[in-house]
Amino acid sequence: MFFNSLSFAIFLPIVFLLYWLVFNKNKTTQNTVLIVASYYFYSCWDWRFLFLLVFSTLLDYFSAIMMENSTSDKKRKLWLWLTIGINLGFLGVFKYYDFFAQSFADLLNGFGFQTNPVLLKLILPVGISFYTFHGLSYVIDIYYKRITAERNFIDYSLFVSYFPLLVAGPIERATHLLPQVKIKRHFNFEKAKEGVYQIIWGLVKKVVIADSCATYANAVFDNYESMNSLSLILGAIYFAFQIYGDFSGYSDIALGTSKLFGIDLLKNFNYPYFSRDIAEFWRRWHISLSSWFRDYLYIPLGGSQGGMWMKVRNTFIIFLVSGFWHGANWTFIIWGLLNAIYFLPLLLQNKNRSNMGEIEMGWNISSVKTILNILGTFALTTVAWIFFRAKSISEAVGYIQKMVTDFHFNPQYLSNERYNFELVLLVLVFVFVEWFNRSKVEPLSGKASWIKITLAIMALLALGVYSDYKEFIYFQF
Structure with missing residues (x-):
């Protein structure tokens, strides 16, 4: 079900x-x-x-x-x-x-x-x-x-x-x-209402964003050898939003459903694609699993109490085990290894807890740096997702190799996809909605909530009719 x-x-x-x-x-x-x-x-x-x-x-x-x-x-x-x-x-x-x-x-x-x-x-x-x-x-x-x-x-x-x-x-x-x-x-009416809002937003993430992106991402990954650089880059980005919309959407529905019964569950996502470094990303992505490995594996291994060698060793163990937890395939091991390598410079410079506060933006150089850090972290994460999505290491390597060598940037595959360039616009709108609501549990509450709910339901009805994907990605784990 x-x-x-x-x-x-x-x-x-x-x-x-x-x-x-x-x-x-x-x-x-x-x-x-x-x-x-x-x-x-x-x-x-x-x-x-x-x-x-x-x-x-x-x-x-x-x-x-x-x-x-x-x-x-x-x-x-x-x-x-x-x-x-x-x-x-x-x-x-x-x-x-x-x-x-x-x-x-x-x-x-x-x-x-x-x-x-x-x-x-x-x-x-x-x-x-x-x-x-x-x-x-x-x-x-x-x-x-x-x-x-x-x-x-x-x-x-x-x-x-x-x-x-x-x-x-x-x-x-x-x-x-x-x-x-x-x-x-x-029974608490306000909590139940919050639950309904969160369920609807989770469905938007799954049906409107994840399933729409899946149509394109699956086509590109299944035919990557005939794709050019633009298509491969977009395919990787769309998978990044597919897995985020799919899994965080599931978590939102789970948390919202539980609120209907008066029970609060642990928060599992906190706008991870707005992270300024990879350490912050892992504090915001699949929070319940990251904290589980921290408390029941990393700390018992010695955590950060020993020297730098122990910290590095424990970090690599955590990421490799996390990769293996996700599936019995070497691609998940490489995915975990890549994230450990991304994390290593922050650990060596003792900067892995630098970005602990909320993001503050203004018209200054610091904000430009923040945006560049967010884009850089997203790019690194997206490259790692290629290994997560690929069926084999050779397929992932071939995908990345062609992505950085086939310098053709014509809209090769977008021209014959169901959503065409509207899919790019859809993802951008989703990013802006989350950005301006990043301090909330979900974007539908607050001022003009009924207008937001109406628009969300319209989007679900409009795109849900064409949704080819029902199963959530993380069911396989």
């Missing part, structure tokens, strides 16, 4: 009415209806994988209690590593086994040893990377005694399976979400 589907448009109001009008007696009934809705929501993808979700929930729930009840550090550590091992084991089998088996076979073949690896070719359970990380953060927090183990199984089950965040995040923390599910929620 997609957020941008008719089935979800029917599902959400039904759950909303049941939640507030029928099962609103206490927090247990509220949580129960959300759990049932979440399991139904997940089963719409493939009901057979419900057992994985239930097993992961039971494993982490009982492991946390056993850790808390253990009288020795040795037993607590045993339960921690047992839980981590089983969780990552399931993730490894479904997501990475074929990749490692095929890569090892290719390595042996390169040395003249002919092998035929046994591949499982398993279907990747949707959302497995996300709900696995939900559970891991919980048991790790229990181990370090940051929180106490949750004894109410209904409350904990909702923390893991809550449908707005179940299949593509944000990656929640028990410290943030569990306190909210442990109390009865009361």
Whole structure:
């Protein structure tokens, strides 16, 4: 069930009415209806994988209690590593086994040893990377005694399976979400209205921006060998906006949907393409994952407490693991490596936390420098996205090589695309709307909100009719 589907448009109001009008007696009934809705929501993808979700929930729930009840550090550590091992084991089998088996076979073949690896070719359970990380953060927090183990199984089950965040995040923390599910929620009209605004803006990002850009980006990447420099540059830019509109649009819909039920989720995007350096970009992009790796991998490895060598080592580990988290393909590893290389000069000069404040603009030289930094950061990010989008490293290298050597800048492919030059205008309008609303959660609230809502709905109706793409990119992770 997609957020941008008719089935979800029917599902959400039904759950909303049941939640507030029928099962609103206490927090247990509220949580129960959300759990049932979440399991139904997940089963719409493939009901057979419900057992994985239930097993992961039971494993982490009982492991946390056993850790808390253990009288020795040795037993607590045993339960921690047992839980981590089983969780990552399931993730490894479904997501990475074929990749490692095929890569090892290719390595042996390169040395003249002919092998035929046994591949499982398993279907990747949707959302497995996300709900696995939900559970891991919980048991790790229990181990370090940051929180106490949750004894109410209904409350904990909702923390893991809550449908707005179940299949593509944000990656929640028990410290943030569990306190909210442990109390009865009361309907708040203003919060619900904010949720509706955020849902509509998320749909605009997905249907109007991401799906429109996908039409062009997919055509260029699939035929890059016959494209000239202008088409290849535009193709890369359009993919950058496709993945941003797609993923941040999903996050906006998730956060907005959750507000309808009186629950706040972690902010996942903060206008990342207005970042002034790559460090700021990663503080603004997929915030819940970046902060997860910081808190549960980077800091335990020593963080920034050691010398420069430790900082560099830990930074590269974080980015490489982040790349590998996204998918079982060497292209994601290179994507992570590129971002680590981008980050390195800032780290070496101790400037990785230089741009922490909000962007201030005026008619001065400093503002010109800010704009150039934003454009430069976007260019670097867009080049890295080429590896993220390409099917293989050779395809990504070939794409970039042709992009910087085929110096023909005629509108080769735009002339026969559905949206022609209007697509360029559409993206520019989107950038300006976000720029002038970058201090807001979403641009539709505030003055003249009903006019903005009307225009947004008109755009959804006008372009949604022609949308060829339903699935969100991050469902594959």
